[in-house]
Amino acid sequence: MCSVTSSGVQQALQALGRRLREIRVDAGLTARELARRADWHESKCSRLENGRTSPSDVDIRTYTTLCDAQSQTADLIATARGIEGAYIQWRRMERAGLRRVQHSVAPLFERTRRFRVYQSWVIPGLLQSAAYTRAVLSTVAHLRDVPGDIDDAVAVRMDRQRILHTGDHRFAMLVEEWVLRTVIGDRDAMAGALGHLISVASLPSVSLGVIPLGTPRGVGWPVESFTMYDDAQVNVELVSAHLTVTQPGEIAEYTKAFAELSAIAVYGTRARSIISAAIDALG
Structure with a gap:
């Protein structure tokens, strides 16, 4: 998602980011350490966890795998996929x-x-x-x-x-x-x-x-x-x-x-x- 034009979408991204942060914290990992293990730039974790970037399926699988939280993978992916198309302005549709x-x-x-x-x-x-x-x-x-x-x-x-x-x-x-x-x-x-x-x-x-x-x-x-x-x-x-x-x-x-x-x-x-x-x- 390149830009967020709706406060509803922004809030949804932020909520998803908080869930990713909780998974990382529960696993005892710092953002820097997770980024290192994932071979990411260390700012990527911050962007994902603060709702500035929409995570891809691969990003979510990386989080849940490195944090030993694979049971949450499907639910998180469904959430992320829904955010992009969830909030469609009536004027755009009509x-x-x-x-x-x-x-x-x-x-x-x-x-x-x-x-x-x-x-x-x-x-x-x-x-x-x-x-x-x-x-x-x-x-x-x-x-x-x-x-x-x-x-x-x-x-x-x-x-x-x-x-x-x-x-x-x-x-x-x-x-x-x-x-x-x-x-x-x-x-x-x-x-x-x-x-x-x-x-x-x-x-x-x-x-x-x-x-x-x-x-x-x-x-x-x-x-x-x-x-x-x-x-x-x-x-x-x-x-x-x-x-x-x-x-x-x-x-x-x-x-x-x-x-x-x-x-x-x-x-x-x-x-x-x-x-x-x-x-x-x-x-």
Whole structure:
């Protein structure tokens, strides 16, 4: 990584550097001694451990081998590989148009068998109606000043929903009740979206949980929206960027968060009642 343009990436590099330093210290080695054994310039350890340089796979293997910490090699390599592509600015992704963004995730969706989705902002994309998707993407195009190929992007996302009916994919979806009460587009579009949500939630492949307003939050604290693709990857939605998590330890944290959020959600008849009440509230 030649330069760091995001504070999030910088923090991730610094955290990785601290882990490398801890491994070295636990092994009883000075930075100068490790550099000598690795045949590096002695400043390289400082650059790696202070997050000024992103370590290569070879660098990490050298650290863990010389420090007799090979059990941590795979986890550290996964972390380092994820940092480079983890934090992708929305504008960079979308500058070629929203249709391309929608197309870009197709291979990931096809190979994933178990989807776990938590949404604290909008109805999950795979469960959206066409009018609701159009309203969401229109807002995105306006806020981020990206090419307005809305119709094409909506068509791609609607076509993607075929995955709900094919193959052995399974979808566990969680939404906060306030998502159902937030009008996206106009009231007619929102009512249609909620009716569509009730319909797709009845599919055998879909489990929909709603976390009711007023639920005590000793656990299952509201967090950023995220999607888990099997146990291989988590995509997190931020205001300014799209965060991809591949490090096993961090994926485990999202697994725990999803389980806690699932435990306080309601399902089946109770979930449908909450959606129906949101429709009625639209008048």
